[in-house]
Amino acid sequence: MQQYFNDLIKQDIKPFLSKYGFAKKNLNFSKTTENLIYMFNFQKSSGNSADHVMFYVNCGIYAVELAQIQSREILTAPQEVDCHFRARMEEIAQSVPDRFSITPDMNRDDLRKSLLNGLEEVIHFFESMNSARSIVDYYISGPFLHLSEECIHMLLQSNDIQAAKQYLKALQEKHGTERRWSIFENKYKVIFSKYGVEFEAG
Structure with missing residues (x-):
């Protein structure tokens, strides 16, 4: 199931997000504009086993202007925890589960479709969040x-x-x-x- 997770990231998520300008680094995908950095972080659950992998999708936006107000160092490659806006995917995209579950008997097409639809919903939300x-x-x-x-x-x-x-x-x-x-x-x-x-x- 771990291999399926890796394949999902590589074969489905990466090409889908790269269409919208997101670059991959480890399990993070980020897109930089003039003043904002948008981010998706794929977080694996700590209780995973060989035949059951669970993961969450964290969404974040980092704003240079808000970092300046905080008198913090301006980061060019922030982590999700450094973002000023932070939410789990299901808080933005109502159609997705609170966590995704990969098991031997799951319907792979349903999982992939649900995940990609959720990412697309968040990207539309990101488009409305275009400034600090x-x-x-x-x-x-x-x-x-x-x-x-x-x-x-x-x-x-x-x-x-x-x-x-x-x-x-x-x-x-x-x-x-x-x-x-x-x-x-x-x-x-x-x-x-x-x-x-x-x-x-x-």
């Missing part, structure tokens, strides 16, 4: 705590004060009762203060 701001907008829509400091930085940096305040309010409504909220709130105060904008806690 679109990553920020995605996390604002949650509203998610992940990347929230960078989101507020970017909104205030671009003088979108109204959006920053609305985002803060939405975060407070969703996460304000959590014990860790005060830690985040203090970080947000510092960011608002840096841009000379009044901080309005709920």
